[in-house]
Amino acid sequence: MKLHNYFRSSASYRVRIALAVKGLAYDYLAVHLVKGEQKAPAHAAISPDRLVPVLEVDGEFLTQSMAIIEYLDEQHPTPPLLPADALGRAQVRALAQMVACEMHPPTNLRVLKYLVNELAQDEEHKTAWYHHWCRSGLEAFERQLQVLAESRARRGLAPSVFCYGDSLTLADCCLLPQIYNAQRFNVPLEGLPLTMAAFEAALQTPAAQQAHPSACPDVQA
Known part of the structure; x- marks a missing residue:
């Protein structure tokens, strides 16, 4: 490959x-x-x-x-990067799509370059744009993790170590890069305890480091 x-x-x-x-x-x-x-x-x-x-x-x-x-x-x-059960797969895909379909598109390089080159926005406005879409997306992600935590508790499942469960999933594959870039752009990351705990746990895995x-x-x- x-x-x-x-x-x-x-x-x-x-x-x-x-x-x-x-x-x-x-x-x-x-x-x-x-x-x-x-x-x-x-x-x-x-x-x-x-x-x-x-x-x-x-x-x-x-x-x-x-x-x-x-x-x-x-x-x-x-x-596996997706759970064995249909409910789990849907929940992991939802988390992944919150990043890939909601947060990432308005903050990717093409959009930022268009803001600067075609719309004549300065660095301050470009940064404000990035912070808004990234932070609001992460807040929604945090709320979704809280919903999933409550769902797991109702079903008698252990709390998640990563975004979902105790192994890396498609959701972690999406979250790690998003937080990496958020840190590059100095997006405030306080007040996101579940999101940042999942990120820190995932970041320590050999796959993430590699x-x-x-x-x-x-x-x-």
Whole structure:
């Protein structure tokens, strides 16, 4: 397998975590987003949306991090990134989608560059935009974790160590990159006890450390 990705890309980071959880080897192919390498003909030929990550498997090119992770989970089911039961899978997917579909889109690099370049917003306004969408999303995530904690208690289940249960799931694959970027942009993270506890627990796992941007070959200060 080959992973076309960028060390700081949240979506790429998600897939790297999943690959590390599964213990899967892959070739790391860097695509520098800030330099616009995703728009080069070679990358555009394998990624119609001109984004990362792209996972190359047996001559096929898979795009979109959530689809890639679920592909990996189906092809390499142990250890699983989704619970065995339908309710658990729906709850984990909901958490993951709160990040991937709600928080991440308005705060990704393309949007921030558009704010600055096309809409002539200065750094102060760009930062305020990022803080608003990231913080409000994390507050919603915290509320959802509280709902799930209450649900687990009603069903006699132990409190979650990570976002859901006692092992990394698709939700953690999404939360880790989101908090990493929130910290980069100095988003206030107080008042999120369940979210930050799940993040800290996940961050200590070997898979998270292996996939961390600081461990990537294309890392830059």
